[in-house]
Amino acid sequence: MRSSRSRPVPRVILNVMTSLDGFFSGPNGELDWHYADDEHNAYAVRMMKRGGAILFGATTYRMMAGHWPTAPEDDPVTRPINAAQKFVFSKRLKTVSWNNTTLLRGSLKTDLARLKKSVAGDLVVLGSAKLANSLLTEGLLDEVQLLVCPIFLGKGKPLFKSLTSPAPMELVGTHTRASGVVEMTYRPLRGA
Numbered sequence: 001m002r003s004s005r006s007r008p009v010p011r012v013i014l015n016v017m018t019s020l021d022g023f024f025s026g027p028n029g030e031l032d033w034h035y036a037d038d039e040h041n042a043y044a045v046r047m048m049k050r051g052g053a054i055l056f057g058a059t060t061y062r063m064m065a066g067h068w069p070t071a072p073e074d075d076p077v078t079r080p081i082n083a084a085q086k087f088v089f090s091k092r093l094k095t096v097s098w099n100n101t102t103l104l105r106g107s108l109k110t111d112l113a114r115l116k117k118s119v120a121g122d123l124v125v126l127g128s129a130k131l132a133n134s135l136l137t138e139g140l141l142d143e144v145q146l147l148v149c150p151i152f153l154g155k156g157k158p159l160f161k162s163l164t165s166p167a168p169m170e171l172v173g174t175h176t177r178a179s180g181v182v183e184m185t186y187r188p189l190r191g192a
Contacts, residue, residue: 010052011123011143012112013122013144014136014141015126017034018149019033019151019152020151020152023156024157024158024159026156027155029059029157033149034149035149035179035181048077050122051123051124052119052121052122052123054086054123055087055125055128056125058089058093061101061128064098065096084100085100086098087101087103088103089131108135129160133160133163137163139190143172143185146183147181147183148184149181150180168189169186169187170186171186173185
């Protein structure tokens, strides 16, 4: 008799780079201060290989879809990100054109529950501050991978701008890169 093993339920993981003063982009959406060196690229490729799908909000999707489909093939992130299964949560977008991308226009909670049943592997949210805010507020994030760059921007767009109540987290891992970027992994303290 064979044992039936159920596959693990995918986790929803936010992966985002921030400045020391808590901004995820400059005031006009600038990301030119991000540390995208060889160590970061290797990290990004490992993350995409482990993940089941990438999740975006509309703004981040438009930015990424404007770059990666025509990015140089010698960039180690180009092939994995273009090949990855991608989902965009947006009521504003009408269509998506980046290969392997599906537009989700329904309820965040319902669409995410459906994805957790159909996607094998974790669901990784890249940037996407509005989506991240909604996921955190609704208790739908399982992990936050915060990549803090050694830079103060002074002004910019805060990551959790619309958070209305505290969201206690537990630190479960850290790693300091040669560049000075600190990777911090947190999990929500449920019921805290």
